[in-house]
Amino acid sequence: MAKESTRLSAQDWARAAVRAIADGGLAAVAVEPLARTLGVTKGSFYAHYRNRDELVTAALAEWTRSHGDEGLAEFAAISDPAQRLRELLSAVVHAVRPLAPSVHLSLLGDRNDPRARDAVHRVNRARLELLTRTYGELGLPPDRAATRARIAYAAILGLVHLAQTDPHPPEAAHLADEAAAVFLPA
Template sequence: MVNDSTRLSAQDWARAALEAIANGGLAAVAVEPLARTLGVTKGSFYAHYRNRDELIAAALAEWVRTHGAEALADFAAISDPAQRLRELLTVVVQAVQPLAPSVHLSLLGARNDPRVRDAIRQVNQARLELLDRTYRELGLPPDRATSRARVAYAAILGLLHLAQTDPDAPHPAVLADEATAIFLPS
């Protein structure tokens, strides 16, 4: 919790909004509850945003920045495609925690909102492009690389979904080993 003597940035508010989205969807983004969570007054909010819609737009932009192409840059820079895929799958699968909320999955409930649809599209596109490129570099023909990328990404999203409802899910390291074994071409 932040006390009143600490000045919050617009990014602090956007991150708090993302946490609210992960826990309760877009409807959970409300100024007064966020201010209470952050330990500040509503005035702090209005120093950065004119309204809730601006905060939602900033939160979605922050999510795209931290989960889209920019966030994948370190993986994209790995020259060995097998190592890249192994590291990417390991990091992603190990990040999946039982009963943990997910911004991505929570946003799906508001996918008819054009802002949400665009943010999800950007994140999905960046992830699929990296997977597709990796599978091509591993020697799969373009059509198979695209299909394999989609199946791998669907499995990742499926693990996120299962983790939200299954407290007895296998340890993330076990899942990472399995994902690597399944999705690395032999």
Template sequence: MATESIRLSARDWALAALRAIADGGLAAVAVEPLARTLGVTKGSFYAHYRTRDELIDAALAEWVRTHGDGGLAEFAAIADPERRLRELLTTVVESVRPLAPSVHLSLLGDRNDARVADAVREVNRARLEFLTRTYRDLGLPPDRAEQRAHIAYAAILGLLHLAQTDDESRRPATLSDEAIAVFLP
């Protein structure tokens, strides 16, 4: 039952939309079900957005902000490139949850939507630039750093994909250690 005492921000709605996208892509973003999930009326939505498309735009912008450059800022602040890469890989591998939906992978199903394509491109750009810069800081020449970044990023996306279809019992306990051994030159 909706209660009017709950005050949601536009960001609360955008985060709820991201959870819906993770579960079912853009088609899962619908005002009435989101309002029910959030425990509010549709009026709360209209206090922040005029249309579902505005909400999707806000959700995608939030995802880019938190998973692109902004999401990498704490790692970028680490001066030692070996420690930077080690902490990033450990965080990424340990944050991948079995059978947990992924916004990134769900968005790929909607990749023909220009807004989605732009958001995914921006997040990919930020992540690849970060990894390339880190590998260069580790002493790899520019082309090898870029190649290594692409392979490391592909492996990270592959882990996300496997986690969506695999359970915890098949995941090696030392996966983050192995990722570090493989991707740290």
């Protein structure tokens, strides 16, 4: 049974578009396939958006919100920087699924689109700011904190990238412990 168009919100459409982006980049955001996935008619889409570009913009805003500052708020609220870093690393390692699509990596393929480039930039900035602040609170001077944050973030993105092709990754708990050992200052 199809959902009524009034039951689906604009955010439902945006979240479905985010999943489509993860699977195939911006080109995968198409109204008819999304309507089928959501179990509704195209009319439901037009109740919320005028066109596909509005949906892409909303999807990128949704991803930026959920993976940028707002998505990091629970970690930012952890007062102990060592615990914050452990929790961040653990969350990343446990969220990475073998062969799972990634919005972040898919958007890199669309980096010539200014909307995709801006969304990735804003998420990267939020993540790097939190990591830099965390390393600063752990006692590293500002330049070293920023450098360590970049290296840690590069490793995090590398784990996401490896998950795209590795059907048999190491156990998440072991990876989280090793990541903490590598990225927490001694």
